[in-house]
Amino acid sequence: MRTDMLVDITYLASGSVSPTLASSSGSNSPSPVASDSSSLAVESRQADFWFKDGNVILLAGSIAFKVHRGILERHSDVFHDLLSIPQPPDEVMFEECHIIELHDEPTDLWYLLKALYDGMYLKQLCASDFRNITAVLRLSTKYFIEHLRERCVNRLMIDWPCTLNCWDSREIEATDPFGRYSPRARFAHPILVINFAREMGITNLLPCAFYDLCRYGPSKIVAGVLKSQSDGPIKGNAGITNSEAVPVHLSLDDLRIALLGRERAQRVVAAFIEDELSNREPADDCHNRERDGGRICRESFYFIMLNLLRSIGGLANGRDCDPLFSLTQASEMMSRTDFSDGTQFCSLKICAACKMDFSQSVKAARERVWMQIPSWFGMEDFNGMPFSGMLAS
Structure with a gap:
């Protein structure tokens, strides 16, 4: 487990994230709640996860999710401990629900909740699954949700295997019935995979990802890959900006590793x-x-x-x-x-x-x-x- 994740978890569980949102005025914690906590702006509520019978509100950025604490506590010891912290009597609440501020990307949290409520089914190889997998893996690691973490890692190992037989099967999957090789329809761009593997410390993804990348010409490796900022399940909500695609590059060290390789x-x-x-x-x-x-x-x-x-x-x-x-x-x-x-x-x-x-x-x-x-x-x-x-x- 990475140290910076443990620090963040400790911060969450310490009570420092007391859901008194009126005091969260910093630029990193925009609050959709008025200072009198009388309302949560409708556009801030995530409709997919705003249950009438929900009993806790999770706030990520300026997006609010009204969900069930029992679901969170059942799957995550971190949420179990966090939700067990006694709250002060003058705590800010909404619809009789505690409000917990999380320092996570709203889209990441959406995918995690989707996996907890509806299950995580990854039946066919598809590059678009990478956004889902990385979000769930990032937060399931942070909040100690082992079964989701294991499922995500296993899926990534199918895409970026450690055996030659599995690699050959992967390459067949990336070839259509007419013999056209189109790996980006099936698998995420290797630059995205390398950067994510570095972020999460999943180093066994790196050999195949670097090999995949080195099949591009040097100019394409240096240019990086365009990553869309508008994809994802949360659209048009407050705090979510659907901007143009932005270039993603390797670090200088990884760029040199790729070119030498x-x-x-x-x-x-x-x-x-x-x-x-x-x-x-x-x-x-x-x-x-x-x-x-x-x-x-x-x-x-x-x-x-x-x-x-x-x-x-x-x-x-x-x-x-x-x-x-x-x-x-x-x-x-x-x-x-x-x-x-x-x-x-x-x-x-x-x-x-x-x-x-x-x-x-x-x-x-x-x-x-x-x-x-x-x-x-x-x-x-x-x-x-x-x-x-x-x-x-």
């Missing part, structure tokens, strides 16, 4: 070509060995090498600097039938034995690449813990 990833395909394709010998049991010493299979390997050198796979499919994908493409070239000899479409005439031998080489190379990914970005393993000298070139 990208350089290391770029060397992988070149090394594979040198080790596995340049002057590759046919398999020991090559079916074409007795005919010109396996010339047909040698020429097939040369053709595969040329295609990798031209980076046809990565650039044509929007996967710049993606060695895992490039190696897969190299293997799949052996089965393609859409090559042209100038007169007709054809396939490579590589024999079955050489296909099997090269497929095994590709499989082993992809497994080695996967295990190297954390080190490209200065991490010891897929737990994401940094090793000393992580910014070394």
Whole structure:
């Protein structure tokens, strides 16, 4: 648990957030309640969570939620302790409800309450889920709501996995039936993921997120990503500004990590070509060995090498600097039938034995690449813990 979260929780539970909103005049605590506490402005009440039989009002920014203390106490020890604090007799109340001021984003609180009241169902992979997941994870961590925290972390680990098999499944999910690769429809932009992982200390998301990011060109990595400020469930309420999208960037340290890691990833395909394709010998049991010493299979390997050198796979499919994908493409070239000899479409005439031998080489190379990914970005393993000298070139 992060120290700054514990400090905030202690502050909440100490009684320092006494719901005397008339005294909350600071710029960080705008109050929708008049000094005589006679009314809460209608536009400040969050309609989705303003229950007639609610018995406690949570105030986040200038947005008020009238909910049930029993729900909060059942799921969170922090809320249980907070709501157990005796209140002074002259306490400001509204509709006979205590008013608790929370130092959270209203949208984050909306998503948390939505998960507590309606459950949290994340059935399909969708990039728009990231706003929901991060909000619930942030507050479930802060308020010790373990079952929601665990669900959010597990979901993020599906999107940003620690095993090669799960990564391959993820990439299939990001490819539509027409073969178009569109990961941003399924998964959040990696810059958002990296920044959130740093915020929450969930370091095992970092290796895959950095790998995903390094597949962009350097200029796009530096430019960052536009994040909409108008999305979310709370719209048009007091205190919520629907502004234009704003750019989100990596920290300078993470930017350097990403660019250095990208350089290391770029060397992988070149090394594979040198080790596995340049002057590759046919398999020991090559079916074409007795005919010109396996010339047909040698020429097939040369053709595969040329295609990798031209980076046809990565650039044509929007996967710049993606060695895992490039190696897969190299293997799949052996089965393609859409090559042209100038007169007709054809396939490579590589024999079955050489296909099997090269497929095994590709499989082993992809497994080695996967295990190297954390080190490209200065991490010891897929737990994401940094090793000393992580910014070394």
